[in-house]
Amino acid sequence: MNRLIKFVVLDMIKNRTILGYTLLLAIFSWSVFGLEDNATKGVLTLLNIMLLIVPLVSIIFSTIYIYNSSEFIDLMVSQPVKRSKIWTSLFIGLSISQILAFVVGVGIPLLLFAPINIALSMISVGCIVSIIFIAIAFLACAITHDKSKGIGVSIMLWLYFALLFDGLVLFLLFQFADYPIEHIMIGITMLSPIDMARILILLQLNVSALLGHTGAIFTDFFGTIIGTFISTFVLCLWAIIPFYLSLRMFNKKDL
Amino acid sequence: MDRIKQVIDKTKRQTMLSILSIVFAFIANGKTITVGQNKQCKTIHQAIKIAATFDTIEIHEGLYKEGNIVVDKSLYIKGINKPVLDGEKKFEILSVKSNFTTIDGLIVQHSGYATLDDPGGIKVYDSHHVNIINNTLSDNFFGVYIQYGQHCIIKNNNIEAFGVEEQQIGNGIHCWKSDSLQIIGNKITGHRDGIYFEFVKGSIIWRNISYKNIRYGLHFMFSNDDAYIGNIFKNNGAGVSVMFTKNVKMFNNYFIDNWGDAAYGLLLKEISDSYIFNNRFLSNTSGIYMEGTSRIKVENNSFNNNGWGMKIQASCMENNIINNNFKNNTFDVSTNGSLVLNVFNKNYWDKYEGYDLNKDNIGDVAYHPLSLFSIIVENNASVMLLYQSFFAMLLDKSEKVIPSLTPTNFIDEQPLMHPILL
Numbered sequence: 001m002n003r004l005i006k007f008v009v010l011d012m013i014k015n016r017t018i019l020g021y022t023l024l025l026a027i028f029s030w031s032v033f034g035l036e037d038n039a040t041k042g043v044l045t046l047l048n049i050m051l052l053i054v055p056l057v058s059i060i061f062s063t064i065y066i067y068n069s070s071e072f073i074d075l076m077v078s079q080p081v082k083r084s085k086i087w088t089s090l091f092i093g094l095s096i097s098q099i100l101a102f103v104v105g106v107g108i109p110l111l112l113f114a115p116i117n118i119a120l121s122m123i124s125v126g127c128i129v130s131i132i133f134i135a136i137a138f139l140a141c142a143i144t145h146d147k148s149k150g151i152g153v154s155i156m157l158w159l160y161f162a163l164l165f166d167g168l169v170l171f172l173l174f175q176f177a178d179y180p181i182e183h184i185m186i187g188i189t190m191l192s193p194i195d196m197a198r199i200l201i202l203l204q205l206n207v208s209a210l211l212g213h214t215g216a217i218f219t220d221f222f223g224t225i226i227g228t229f230i231s232t233f234v235l236c237l238w239a240i241i242p243f244y245l246s247l248r249m250f251n252k253k254d255l
Numbered sequence: 256m257d258r259i260k261q262v263i264d265k266t267k268r269q270t271m272l273s274i275l276s277i278v279f280a281f282i283a284n285g286k287t288i289t290v291g292q293n294k295q296c297k298t299i300h301q302a303i304k305i306a307a308t309f310d311t312i313e314i315h316e317g318l319y320k321e322g323n324i325v326v327d328k329s330l331y332i333k334g335i336n337k338p339v340l341d342g343e344k345k346f347e348i349l350s351v352k353s354n355f356t357t358i359d360g361l362i363v364q365h366s367g368y369a370t371l372d373d374p375g376g377i378k379v380y381d382s383h384h385v386n387i388i389n390n391t392l393s394d395n396f397f398g399v400y401i402q403y404g405q406h407c408i409i410k411n412n413n414i415e416a417f418g419v420e421e422q423q424i425g426n427g428i429h430c431w432k433s434d435s436l437q438i439i440g441n442k443i444t445g446h447r448d449g450i451y452f453e454f455v456k457g458s459i460i461w462r463n464i465s466y467k468n469i470r471y472g473l474h475f476m477f478s479n480d481d482a483y484i485g486n487i488f489k490n491n492g493a494g495v496s497v498m499f500t501k502n503v504k505m506f507n508n509y510f511i512d513n514w515g516d517a518a519y520g521l522l523l524k525e526i527s528d529s530y531i532f533n534n535r536f537l538s539n540t541s542g543i544y545m546e547g548t549s550r551i552k553v554e555n556n557s558f559n560n561n562g563w564g565m566k567i568q569a570s571c572m573e574n575n576i577i578n579n580n581f582k583n584n585t586f587d588v589s590t591n592g593s594l595v596l597n598v599f600n601k602n603y604w605d606k607y608e609g610y611d612l613n614k615d616n617i618g619d620v621a622y623h624p625l626s627l628f629s630i631i632v633e634n635n636a637s638v639m640l641l642y643q644s645f646f647a648m649l650l651d652k653s654e655k656v657i658p659s660l661t662p663t664n665f666i667d668e669q670p671l672m673h674p675i676l677l
Binding site: 038041044047048051052162163166167169170173174177181182185189194195198199202206207209210211212213214215216218 | 514515516518540560562563583585631635636637638639640641642643644645646647648649
């Protein structure tokens with residue numbers, strides 16, 4: 001299994017797309033901190049980019065990569081290697097390379113320019129978000145055998161989490177404006193990893209005062225040890241559950 | 256020739272003045288009573304008892320625990336080497352009940368606490384021409400308290416307290432039903448409100464620093480025709496609030512770091528006919544919050560790094576917002592209604608994306624300072640949950656291109672291309 005992971009990671013590092021992705025992230029982050037004189041503003045802009053581009057690249061790139069390596073997967077399946085091992089090492093290999101790209105691209109400028117606690121939480125949240133969207137990509141690949149369909153599903157999923165979900169939240173907030181739904185909103189936010197990542201970071205920045213009453217309730221929840229534990233746990237679940245589902249499908253799949 | 260005549264006139268006037276002052280010094284002819292160990296009097300009480308009107312009492316270094324000291328004669332009370340007057344947390348320390356009294360250079364500490372009669376470190380009752388200068392007031396319920404005072408000067412005092420809760424502590428400088436006060440160069444911290452004005456007229460607040468007070472740095476209620484100039488209000492629980500007042504001038508002040516859930520740089524409520532000129536609003540949750548204000552001119556101010564530069568409720572009318580700089584605010588302006596009765600003109604907005612073909616520094620396209628997201632937030636505060644999300648960004652961008660939900664007449668017709676030098 002280790003050799004498989006090593007193979008995938010090495011293959012990735014040689015991949016031009018990953019290199020380009022790293023470069024893109026680096027250019028973004030350096031220019032953001034170069035242009036903004038205020039570190040908080042820089043972090044906010046970067047957060048915006050991060051929560052848009054990282055999921056998109058993670059999900060699309062992984063989907064395409066898995067479909068492109070279908071021959072390699074077929075070959076491996078014919079060897080005396082367990083299917084779950086092949087699938088898992090593909091997942092781990094992809095995750096490592098994406099995290100590497102993210103840490104090199106965004107992590108270094110963050111550590112240099114942002115306050116250390118915010119930088120560290122941004123990096124860890126960014127890594128988790130990368131893994132989550134790779135897991136979702138795996139699910140999309142397992143669902144359908146057709147490449148174009150799979151990519152379509154990935155794009156739809158990304159669109160849903162990045163955009164549609166927020167639209168739904170807005171709709172809910174207005175429909176139930178007369179009710180005290182702040183606590184329920186904490187639960188609803190957990191249904192989208194992007195939203196959760198964004199709010200987790202926002203609460204650490206001093207802009208959280210702008211969030212008003214709702215922000216105070218969120219701080220009360222996420223500020224506690226239990227809240228931090230639950231939010232981390234939920235984010236991990238977001239990575240584990242899609243991957244586990246995809247693994248089960250892959251195991252039974254007729255290749 | 257005229258110039259020479261002027262100089263001669265001036266010299267003449269100066270000579271006259273100095274002669275007059277010498278004459279007065281002889282007429283006044285007060286004697287000096289010293290207080291302290293091995294001095295004429297052991298206690299301040301005794302000194303006040305034997306003093307005649309317009310005498311000087313010199314209090315020398317030492318700790319004086321004399322309970323409540325009532326000053327009922329016109330005296331000049333001067334501290335030598337900062338004597339300490341201690342109220343033992345039981346008494347009001349100095350009660351001034353006479354006109355033409357000066358209190359200079361004392362340390363007044365540990366006044367009593369009572370919510371019924373509001374004891375202060377130094378409290379002035381129904382008097383005029385009282386000067387309170389160069390004192391240090393530490394850990395008092397109220398620092399300086401003026402009630403029914405006229406022509407009083409409170410200058411260069413250092414007022415500090417260690418309040419934790421709003422109900423447990425009084426105000427730094429509290430003025431009630433007074434007239435023509437001058438509050439200059441004081442430093443106030445840790446009180447409920449740094450400076451509090453209620454029914455005070457014709458007064459000036461100049462060059463004070465009010466910071467880290469529990470509620471407001473400065474609090475105006477029903478106080479007309481006042482001015483506050485060149486003050487710094489920093490890091491107060493809720494910033495500065497001016498309420499139910501008309502004709503107030505606010506010039507050259509700094510409103511800094513009033514950051515928190517319900518904090519405002521400057522809260523204006525039911526104000527009219529006032530002038531806000533050349534102030535700086537830096538890093539406040541809301542730079543200016545306006546409610547029910549009318550006929551106010553907001554000119555040459557800078558709004559930097561605030562959550563909201565200005566929040567103008569729909570209950571405001573006929574306000575002119577001219578020649579201000581808005582930079583780096585999360586939202587420059589927000590409002591809660593579609594009715595717009597205020598005028599924005601010739602402001603600099605860092606979010607302005609227009610162009611200037613004739614290079615006259617005025618943008619050729621009008622600027623809509625309201626973002627759709629800020630309006631949605633104003634209607635439903637919880638939507639702030641979507642702050643910085645891609646969705647909110649998209650909403651704003653589409654609204655910028657085709658304004659449909661934001662009031663179309665909420666515009667700056669002549670936005671500036673470059674910030675004003677302030």
